[in-house]
Amino acid sequence: MRVAVIGGTGDFGLALARRLAEAGDHVIVGSRDAERARAKAAEAGAADGRTNADAVGGVDIVVLAVNAEAALPTAAELSGAIGETPVLSVASELRFTKSGVHPTRDVRSIAERTQELLRAPVAAGLHSLAAASLAGGKAEGDALVCADDAHVKDLALELAAKVVTGRALDAGPLSSARALEGMTAVIVNLNRRYKGHAGIRVTGL
Ligand SMILES: NC(=O)c1ccc[n+]([C@@H]2O[C@H](COP(=O)([O-])OP(=O)(O)OC[C@H]3O[C@@H](n4cnc5c(N)ncnc54)[C@H](OP(=O)(O)O)[C@@H]3O)[C@@H](O)[C@H]2O)c1
Numbered sequence: 473m474r475v476a477v478i479g480g481t482g483d484f485g486l487a488l489a490r491r492l493a494e495a496g497d498h499v500i501v502g503s504r505d506a507e508r509a510r511a512k513a514a515e516a517g518a519a520d521g522r523t524n525a526d527a528v529g530g531v532d533i534v535v536l537a538v539n540a541e542a543a544l545p546t547a548a549e550l551s552g553a554i555g556e557t558p559v560l561s562v563a564s565e566l567r568f569t570k571s572g573v574h575p576t577r578d579v580r581s582i583a584e585r586t587q588e589l590l591r592a593p594v595a596a597g598l599h600s601l602a603a604a605s606l607a608g609g610k611a612e613g614d615a616l617v618c619a620d621d622a623h624v625k626d627l628a629l630e631l632a633a634k635v636v637t638g639r640a641l642d643a644g645p646l647s648s649a650r651a652l653e654g655m656t657a658v659i660v661n662l663n664r665r666y667k668g669h670a671g672i673r674v675t676g677l
Pocket residue numbers: 479480481482483484485502503504505508536537538539540542543546562563564565598599600601602603604
């Protein structure tokens with residue numbers, strides 16, 4: 473699979489790029505800075521590093537893994553370059569307060585709002601995979617993926633299955649991204665309380 477990881481220079485994107493390259497995928501690391509992209513691509517064992525706009529050309533799937541606040545502006549900026557190439561959104565908006573970590577106030581997920589900006593079909597997933605866990609090897613547990621479009625969902629499930637010890641599971645339509653993104657706040661609260669890197673394992677299936 474040919475994969476562009478936009479924001480592949482960050483904690484999560486770099487760990488994902490490393491795991492996918494290890495699994496044999498042709499991975500392009502994207503960054504706003506081509507030099508940084510090339511350096512991080514070499515670190516991850518990826519095929520190449522390019523500017524975000526150059527990274528999305530000729531790939532099977534684009535993983536939008538920039539800092540969550542930058543996800544929507546970046547999707548809008550890359551809309552033309554991405555065209556109809558399937559996109560996987562991994563972003564979760566979090567609000568940090570004294571009482572704990574909260575999900576965004578916006579009812580709609582970042583993934584649904586990303587879909588409104590792109591012609592490409594959007595999937596959402598991998599939210600429960602901590603960068604710190606992924607950095608050391610496959611992340612413990614299952615990965616949940618959702619999408620309205622069957623093709624992007626299949627690609628995202630195939631990608632997810634390569635980076636977890638458990639299963640890649642179909643969590644339904646793109647609106648499920650509201651729950652998946654919200655779950656990140658739950659996981660961060662668990663990590664803070666129990667000092668760990670929580671993952672998710674679904675039982676009963
Ligand atoms: N960290 C986790 O454990 C984790 C787990 C699951 C999902 N996620 C999601 O994965 C995504 C990345 O998380 P992260 O922790 O790796 O984030 P991060 O390290 O803060 O940022 C990732 C990359 O985003 C780019 N970036 C930062 N500000 C930007 C801006 N204003 N415009 C465009 N690009 C910008 C930077 O790349 P350049 O400067 O090279 O362009 C940076 O290396 C987030 O959406 C997060 O919600 C994270």
